[in-house]
Amino acid sequence: MTTRRVPLTRDAIVDAAIHLLDQSGSDRMTMRNLGRELGVDATACYRHFRDKPDLMRAVGDRLLSGVTSDLQPEADWRATVLIVCQQLRAALLRQPRLAVAMRDAPPLAAGEFAITESLLAQFLRAGLDARHAALAYHSVIELTVGSATIDASVDALDDVGRQRMYDGWRQTYATLPIDEFPASRAVALELYRGPADDRFAVALEQLLDGIAARG
Amino acid sequence: MTTRRVPLTRDAIVDAAIHLLDQSGSDRMTMRNLGRELGVDATACYRHFRDKPDLMRAVGDRLLSGVTSDLQPEADWRATVLIVCQQLRAALLRQPRLAVAMRDAPPLAAGEFAITESLLAQFLRAGLDARHAALAYHSVIELTVGSATIDASVDALDDVGRQRMYDGWRQTYATLPIDEFPASRAVALELYRGPADDRFAVALEQLLDGIAARG
DNA sequence: ACACTGTTGACAACGCTGTTGACAACGGAC
């Protein structure tokens, strides 16, 4: 309709993409919807990004950029690892496809380097040698990404819907035939109880216990 | 061309879908390719499955069904957990979207119940109470799914390509500016070294250490 | 032998997706 007064920028496109992801989830984040959001033809974005994966990489980088800010250098190494992983988790939950997008592009983004650096630094501070620091890094990253992947779908629901889904799962496990599933019946009421963030924190603490114990 | 002698069955479609996933990865697993694989029009599958997610749920159930077979009841609880998780990981690697598909459908599949049951049983055997068994279960599942999610893309490559990608990552980390990324530089050569399955085993062992230590 | 019925596959079509190439308008450099 009207001519655009200010030309499009990479940042503006990334902003719109994140806005789109926030309000309508991953399904609605299409190039055409993105163009509509920006008041621009969809294909205009291809002047700034080679293709959609390229765009998503930029989105991922943006979301990841805040993960390692606000770190307190004097904090315990475990506390620092915990915070970094929790913020990484939050970023991943915000954009479930991020984990996939990250792995798609071997030329990794700047935000990712910062995360790796801060985690490795903590493990070295904890006294691990290079090999064990690398192993600890892999473990922690895999747990964080995994937890986020699992929780991402549930996270799309509101609080009520989420509680209802968890209740449904518990109910399902609680009504399995007891002779075939005795352990499930015994534990059913404890499954998926409480906030998912808390369960992640517990898992991470357990993992850090194991890492601290024998590297 | 020729008239089909035997009619399509759900099992045959699931077979073909798995075959397609095995040989060409998730991208090529489309309804049209599936029809081509079966020598049948793509839309014929809609006579047997409501839609694609419905099909993928069946695929997931099939892949998960083998996870808890071949368990030795007399084995150590840790060894059993390790085996179950390793086989679950293998199933997830075969079909990366499986993790998401699993969570999408609250009426969970039979194979998933068996996995949960066997893991919970081991944690109860280890002496954990219901609450801590549930927490341990969540931790272990999240790590397993996470590891599989991360490794899934790399797994699609052949051995040479995979090694090259890992080498590339190491190279990237090894050439970061040393004043800004000292820890990354120090650890770079140890990152992503050796088979991914081994790294997963280490992570799981660490987690089980932490679980055994204080539940 | 016949018609009726439910099932299954083929085919065409719809709306959506990411992406490309040709074209036109713009802004800055000479």
Added chain:
DNA sequence: GTCCGTTGTCAACAGCGTTGTCAACAGTGT
């Protein structure tokens, strides 16, 4: 003023999942 690189528009393509319609088939009751 003229050139040229940049950027947005437009039409189009191939592919996707999905639906509705139609024909061929098996089984059943008469």
